[in-house]
Amino acid sequence: ELKVEQNPLFLSMQEGKNYTIYCNYSTTSDRLYWYRQDPGKSLESLFVLLSNGAVKQEGRLMASLDTKARLSTLHITAAVHDLSATYFCAVDPPGANSKLTFGKGITLSVRP
Amino acid sequence: DAGVTQSPTHLIKTRGQHVTLRCSPISGHKSVSWYQQVLGQGPQFIFQYYEKEERGRGNFPDRFSARQFPNYSSELNVNALLLGDSALYLCASSLQVTNEQFFGPGTRLTVL
Numbered sequence: 731e732l733k734v735e736q737n738p739l740f741l742s743m744q745e746g747k748n749y750t751i752y753c754n755y756s757t758t759s760d761r762l763y764w765y766r767q768d769p770g771k772s773l774e775s776l777f778v779l780l781s782n783g784a785v786k787q788e789g790r791l792m793a794s795l796d797t798k799a800r801l802s803t804l805h806i807t808a809a810v811h812d813l814s815a816t817y818f819c820a821v822d823p824p825g826a827n828s829k830l831t832f833g834k835g836i837t838l839s840v841r842p
Numbered sequence: 843d844a845g846v847t848q849s850p851t852h853l854i855k856t857r858g859q860h861v862t863l864r865c866s867p868i869s870g871h872k873s874v875s876w877y878q879q880v881l882g883q884g885p886q887f888i889f890q891y892y893e894k895e896e897r898g899r900g901n902f903p904d905r906f907s908a909r910q911f912p913n914y915s916s917e918l919n920v921n922a923l924l925l926g927d928s929a930l931y932l933c934a935s936s937l938q939v940t941n942e943q944f945f946g947p948g949t950r951l952t953v954l
Contacts, residue, residue: 734884763942765945771947771948772932772945772946772947772948773885773932773945774945775942775943775944775945778942818884818885820884820885829875829887829890829898829900830875830877830885830887830943831887832884832885832886833884834882834883834884835883835884
């Protein structure tokens with residue numbers, strides 16, 4: 731059974747500083763997704779990582795995928811308050827296209 | 843273009859009742875998936891439909907059922923509601939089975 735683990739589960743960030751959060755998964759998969767969720771809202775797609783070594787950047791966020799280590803990282807540059815939200819990673823189980831398995835999410839809170 | 847739409851937005855039911863949730867995919871998308879998100883957890887896969895056929899089912903009891911219509915919209919039905927069914931129910935659509943999924947705003951179901 732595919733397991734997706736995210737850590738830390740909660741991160742208090744100081745404005746202007748850099749941080750990295752992690753997503754580990756237990757079985758082979760070549761596709762990993764990052765989503766953002768604001769309280770009471772739906773999921774907003776941030777990144778789709780489709781191959782080993784994939785790196786994508788959008789604004790202050792950069793995501794990367796290492797399929798050999800079964801690890802994805804989301805790097806935050808110079809945190810700002812607008813980034814406060816819960817971030818989920820999700821993985822397609824092998825042979826089960828688009829039946830995403832999600833981690834528990836990481837809640838980021840940016841303080842002045 | 844309109845995104846994924848879901849109705850109703852909120853719903854309150856009592857134990858033992860039945861509920862029907864509805865989802866309209868993005869125009870041109872043929873695949874619809876349903877997820878359940880309990881407070882404080884990541885979404886869990888319930889069903890995937892493509893071209894009106896079930897393509898996947900998650901680890902949910904038979905009280906949960908779904909269908910997809912010729913216009914690719916979908917319904918999720920839950921019978922004999924339990925308190926534990928209280929959650930945000932998310933619908934996601936994609937062009938094909940294997941493509942990136944886009945999530946709707948969700949239906950928040952409260953079972954009393």
